[in-house]
Amino acid sequence: DVKVTQSSRYLVKRTGEKVFLECVQDMDHENMFWYRQDPGLGLRLIYFSYDVKMKEKGDIPEGYSVSREKKERFSLILESASTNQTSMYLCASSPGNLNTEAFFGQGTRLTVV
Amino acid sequence: DQQVKQNSPSLxxxxxxxxxxxxxYTNSMFDYFLWYKKYPAEGPTFLISISSIKDKNEDGRFTVFLNKSAKHLSLHIVPSQPGDSAVYFCAARGTDKLIFGTGTRLQVFP
Incomplete structure (x- = not known):
């Protein structure tokens, strides 16, 4: 069964902290993505990766970085958390074939106080 | 610049x-479209998709229609059930990433 696992369901962090969000997939997918979901704004792409050690900026990369050292793991890093980064963060993966769906993790609700 | 738009926030x-x-959608280069369903505090789950070479795809109660000339797609659910109450996102594949709309919250009442 397809599985994308995010390390935390809920996180509360303080302003200025460095925050790591981890995502692991067990499907041997080439592509991995980080989105954030905010009311009225839908899902916005932060970063994506189509191979190990490769990364591409999405639509809203400012304030974030990513790491993909292994194929199955894609980490999102908030270098210095701010209150406007309070959001639902969603990780997804998909095969290299473009005409297939992406599979999502359960999401991490991050609150920055 | 919103390339994929869902103009009805609720239904x-x-x-x-x-x-x-x-x-x-605005980009005529999009060639694959998907619908996802999302419950609160869960990740989106894939519902149905359609390639741009087709104009209709059906899966049980769900049918997606694509009108390329109008750059418009629609999801039909019939009959609607209370368990269908969720937020629905459409998405379009552009090069190697998925671009999502803002979502429509569907409420099915008895």
Whole structure:
């Protein structure tokens, strides 16, 4: 069964902290993505990766970085958390074939106080 | 610049009736479209997709229609059930990433 696992369901962090969000997939997918979901704004792409050690900026990369050292793991890093980064963060993966769906993790609700 | 738009933030439908969710896109290079369903505090789950070489795809109660000339797609759910109450996102594949709309919250009432 397809599985994308995010390390935390809920996180509360303080302003200025460095925050790591981890995502692991067990499907041997080439592509991995980080989105954030905010009311009225839908899902916005932060970063994506189509191979190990490769990364591409999405639509809203400012304030974030990513790491993909292994194929199955894609980490999102908030270098210095701010209150406007309070959001639902969603990780997804998909095969290299473009005409297939992406599979999502359960999401991490991050609150920055 | 919103390349994929869902202009109705919410929709309320009676159980048993048809639900029609709409989506518009601006980039004629998009060639694959998907619908996802999302419950609160869960990740989106894939529902149905359609390639740009087709104009209709059906899976049980769910049918997606694509009108390329109008750059418009729609999701039909018939009959609607209370368990269909969720937020629905349409998405378009551009090069190697998925671009999502803002979502439509569907409420199916008895």
């Amino acid at each position: 309320s439908v009676q159980e048993g009736r048809i639900s029609i969710l709409n989506c518009d």
